[in-house]
Amino acid sequence: MKRYIKNEKGSQLIEFLAVFPMVVMALLFIWQVALVAYTVVVAESAARDGARVASVGGDYGAAVDRSAHGLEVSSSLSEGTTSYGKEVTVTVNATVPSIKIPLIGRFEHELKANASMPKEEEEED
Structure with a gap:
């Protein structure tokens, strides 16, 4: 009986099977964080592109959709006046x-990005 108790054959496999789910969960968590970072960068870029197009009177919605290709986005436009115009x-x-992610579920979140540009005024002759 003592011979079977001191036998450590297969112990590495048991340790691997115990740790493997935690490694998978960590990788899925890292992937989700990367998706959040990607969404932040793309949303800010889309807002800037939309504001740039809207400042010259173009279709800002189409610019936002092109810039944020692959993401579900909605956009809105507001105009205002500052000390600069x-x-x-x-x-x-x-x-x-x-x-x-198993045991956690889905990460449901919506991010908001804003960008402002000066409005281009048409010069009168």
Whole structure:
């Protein structure tokens, strides 16, 4: 009996099987964080592109959709006046793509990005 108790054959496999789910969970968590970072960068870029197009009177919604290709986004435009003159602000709401992490579920979140640009005025002759 003592011979079987001191036998350590297969102990590495048991340790690996105990740790493997935690490694998988850590990798899925890291992937989800990368998706959030990607969404932040793309939403801010789409807001800037939309504001740039809106400042010259173009279709800001199409610019936002092209810039945020692959993400679910909605955008809105507001105009205001500052001490520098008129400006346009584009707000982009982007839904973060998520993966289903076992025991935790899905990460449901929406990010908001704003960008403002001075409004280009047409010069009169």
